[in-house]
Amino acid sequence: MRGFGERLSIHTMTFQTFIFYFLSTVLIVAALGVITARNPIHAALLLVLAFFTSSGLWLMLQAEFLAITLVLVYVGAVMVLFLFVVMMLDINLAKLREGFWRYLPMGGVVGVLLVLEMSMVLTSRSGGFGDAVAPPALPAGYSNTKELGLLIYTEYVYPFEIAAVILLVAIVAAIALTLRKRKLSKYMDPAAQVAIQRKDRVRIVTMASEKPEIPAAPAAASESAKR
Amino acid sequence: MQYIQPLWPAYPEIFLLAMACVILIADLFISDEKRSITYALTQLTLAGAALITWFTASGEPVHTFSGMFVGDLMSDVLKLVTYFGVISILVYARDYITLRGMFRGEFFALTLFATLGLMVMISANHLLTLYLGLELLSLSLYAMVALQRESAQATEAAMKYFVLGALASGMLLYGMSMIYGATGSLEITRIAAVIADDGAKNVVLVFGLVFLAAGIGFKLGAAPFHMWLPDVYHGAPTAVTLFIGTVPKLAAFAFVIRLLVQALGVEEIQAHWQQMLAVMAVLSLIIGNVTAIAQTNLKRMLAYSTISHMGFLLIGIIAGGLNGYASGMFYVVVYVLMSLGAFGMILLLSRDGFEAENINDFKGLNQRSPWYAFLMLLLMFSMAGVPPTVGFYAKLAVLQAIVEAGHVWLAVIAVIFSLIGAFYYLRIVKLMYFDDAEDTTPITPRADAQVLLSINGLAVLAFGIFPQPLIALCASSILASL
Numbered sequence: 001m002r003g004f005g006e007r008l009s010i011h012t013m014t015f016q017t018f019i020f021y022f023l024s025t026v027l028i029v030a031a032l033g034v035i036t037a038r039n040p041i042h043a044a045l046l047l048v049l050a051f052f053t054s055s056g057l058w059l060m061l062q063a064e065f066l067a068i069t070l071v072l073v074y075v076g077a078v079m080v081l082f083l084f085v086v087m088m089l090d091i092n093l094a095k096l097r098e099g100f101w102r103y104l105p106m107g108g109v110v111g112v113l114l115v116l117e118m119s120m121v122l123t124s125r126s127g128g129f130g131d132a133v134a135p136p137a138l139p140a141g142y143s144n145t146k147e148l149g150l151l152i153y154t155e156y157v158y159p160f161e162i163a164a165v166i167l168l169v170a171i172v173a174a175i176a177l178t179l180r181k182r183k184l185s186k187y188m189d190p191a192a193q194v195a196i197q198r199k200d201r202v203r204i205v206t207m208a209s210e211k212p213e214i215p216a217a218p219a220a221a222s223e224s225a226k227r
Numbered sequence: 228m229q230y231i232q233p234l235w236p237a238y239p240e241i242f243l244l245a246m247a248c249v250i251l252i253a254d255l256f257i258s259d260e261k262r263s264i265t266y267a268l269t270q271l272t273l274a275g276a277a278l279i280t281w282f283t284a285s286g287e288p289v290h291t292f293s294g295m296f297v298g299d300l301m302s303d304v305l306k307l308v309t310y311f312g313v314i315s316i317l318v319y320a321r322d323y324i325t326l327r328g329m330f331r332g333e334f335f336a337l338t339l340f341a342t343l344g345l346m347v348m349i350s351a352n353h354l355l356t357l358y359l360g361l362e363l364l365s366l367s368l369y370a371m372v373a374l375q376r377e378s379a380q381a382t383e384a385a386m387k388y389f390v391l392g393a394l395a396s397g398m399l400l401y402g403m404s405m406i407y408g409a410t411g412s413l414e415i416t417r418i419a420a421v422i423a424d425d426g427a428k429n430v431v432l433v434f435g436l437v438f439l440a441a442g443i444g445f446k447l448g449a450a451p452f453h454m455w456l457p458d459v460y461h462g463a464p465t466a467v468t469l470f471i472g473t474v475p476k477l478a479a480f481a482f483v484i485r486l487l488v489q490a491l492g493v494e495e496i497q498a499h500w501q502q503m504l505a506v507m508a509v510l511s512l513i514i515g516n517v518t519a520i521a522q523t524n525l526k527r528m529l530a531y532s533t534i535s536h537m538g539f540l541l542i543g544i545i546a547g548g549l550n551g552y553a554s555g556m557f558y559v560v561v562y563v564l565m566s567l568g569a570f571g572m573i574l575l576l577s578r579d580g581f582e583a584e585n586i587n588d589f590k591g592l593n594q595r596s597p598w599y600a601f602l603m604l605l606l607m608f609s610m611a612g613v614p615p616t617v618g619f620y621a622k623l624a625v626l627q628a629i630v631e632a633g634h635v636w637l638a639v640i641a642v643i644f645s646l647i648g649a650f651y652y653l654r655i656v657k658l659m660y661f662d663d664a665e666d667t668t669p670i671t672p673r674a675d676a677q678v679l680l681s682i683n684g685l686a687v688l689a690f691g692i693f694p695q696p697l698i699a700l701c702a703s704s705i706l707a708s709l
Binding site: 118121122124126128129154156157158159162163168169173175176180 | 230231237244248251292293295296331333336337340343347353355356359360362363366367369370373374376408430431434
């Protein structure tokens with residue numbers, strides 16, 4: 001952990017480092033909140049906070065396009081939909097949280113150990129990221145979006161296409177799994193509506209005319225109606 | 228245009244994708260009675276892809292798409308085996324899925340997309356393409372498992388598969404990001420070059436390797452990451468189990484070769500992953516073989532048998548060198564051949580509303596149909612590793628390689644647990660030949676499935692008598708790819 005402390009003392013001066021640690025702290029607290037919150041709505045909102053702060057971290061890495069996309073797509077679209085779904089569903093929380101406390105000690109110990117080991121390995125100076133140098137700052141007017149667009153359609157065209165196929169599979173799978181034809185469901189068939197002819201709707205029957213029967217006692221009938 | 232030059236090594240993938248889209252659309256205009264047109268189109272597509280692969284096969288590795296795609300002999304051989312496997316799967320599964328309301332266009336489209344995912348993985352030369360291919364495969368498989376919507380068991384299996392698969396993908400991605408952090412590249416050939424120049428941060432590299440090994444363990448189904456395997460094999464419709472249990476192992480093998488051998492194959496790093504794989508191999512052999520004895524459900528038993536086979540495959544990779552990797556490739560091809568037959572047999576004996584998935588359903592099979600009993604005998608002998616079936620040579624090649632590499636203790640463990648494992652394979656043989664049939668319904672599969680299953684069973688014997696061509700093919704394709 002020595003390397004970690006040293007780096008901290010070198011960088012504490014800069015404002016950027018302060019923002020980094022601030023955002024990271026909020027991110028970690030929010031992420032912990034997502035899994036410990038009792039109310040699923042709170043969990044979803046905390047996840048929104050986590051996305052927001054991590055997009056701030058991406059901004060600091062000069063990846064503006066990705067940062068904005070994260071906010072637009074995940075916070076704006078995915079999480080709002082998610083919130084709707086959570087609100088629509090009647091989730092049995094007691095059942096969901098069954099065993100949480102039973103597994104917490106074991107899981108907690110493993111988790112803390114993992115975090116300690118990971119930070120030791122990753123911040124070590126011999127072969128870890130401890131001696132990593134920051135990438136050079138990009139010149140003003142550098143368009144992150146343009147560079148990404150150029151790469152996606154040239155060098156990364158193959159993975160880009162595969163990602164498109166994955167989305168297609170998602171559509172096919174979602175439809176195959178959820179579309180059901182009910183026998184009783186009511187629907188319109190425009191083709192049949194257009195192709196219909198008069199004879200299908202109106203049947204003209206010719207029959208001999210009948211004489212209308214004269215009601216036997218109209219006066220008596222109206223009398224009874226009044227009563 | 229320089230980014231997609233040359234395009235020809237990717238022709239099979241392009242053809243398959245185009246045809247999958249055509250089938251997806253054409254199927255909308257086909258009525259339920261004529262659904263076999265979709266089936267025929269799917270089979271033709273696979274056969275066409277096989278032809279294209281055959282004619283574009285190259286001895287020398289060709290890189291394209293800015294070094295993200297590689298076409299080499301190993302990828303061509305594995306792809307051809309994959310097409311053969313998928314064609315057989317569809318033939319075996321046809322009756323089964325028709326009777327269970329799964330004979331729909333989506334089944335075929337998803338099968339083709341899963342196959343495409345396999346091909347992308349097999350030909351990947353970039354961690355990003357490896358991962359995307361894996362996701363394409365996995366997403367199609369999750370949907371296929373859940374396709375039988377009325378079955379609660381299948382839905383549960385799909386859910387388990389999805390959650391654990393997502394966990395494994397997360398681990399793989401985390402490991403890959405560490406590799407990127409250490410080497411500054413995601414391209415497999417460049418990673419290898421950077422490590423060779425010793426510009427890599429070894430601690431981070433090994434740290435990422437731990438996550439990669441865990442992810443690979445999950446995907447292969449090697450212990451201690453095997454928990455999903457029995458439940459998914461058991462819960463999924465047998466036709467889909469047949470898919471999950473066979474061809475993806477070919478791509479998983481390619482995955483291991485590309486990631487561990489081609490990218491991280493430097494001796495220093497190799498020593499690290501050999502240790503991790505050795506632990507997984509030993510645990511897989513023990514857990515797979517011992518737990519399989521207690522199973523009464525054939526699908527569950529075959530799942531545990533898969534785990535033990537994966538242990539053997541890992542031993543081949545641990546052995547390293549040309550012999551080790553070639554024996555691993557030989558083993559995985561043979562494994563696919565055997566499991567195709569074994570699961571195909573379950574499909575063949577199943578009928579409307581009845582799954583021949585309990586081992587007791589095989590009682591007295593000899594009285595009902597001596598020929599099927601004989602084929603099943605060959606398949607079980609091969610899985611147990613009894614000569615002269617091909618399973619014996621597969622195990623022998625792996626054991627030879629590991630002894631040559633100096634890990635005699637691994638060979639000893641492998642032999643001991645294969646002997647234990649022979650019990651449950653031979654139990655099936657005993658049930659078929661020495662017990663009386665409880666169920667005497669005649670077996671009436673389609674003619675094409677009968678012929679293919681007979682060829683499949685006899686191939687196990689034929690390759691056992693003449694294993695040399697297949698071994699030589701594996702050796703030369705590994706040699707060309709290293």
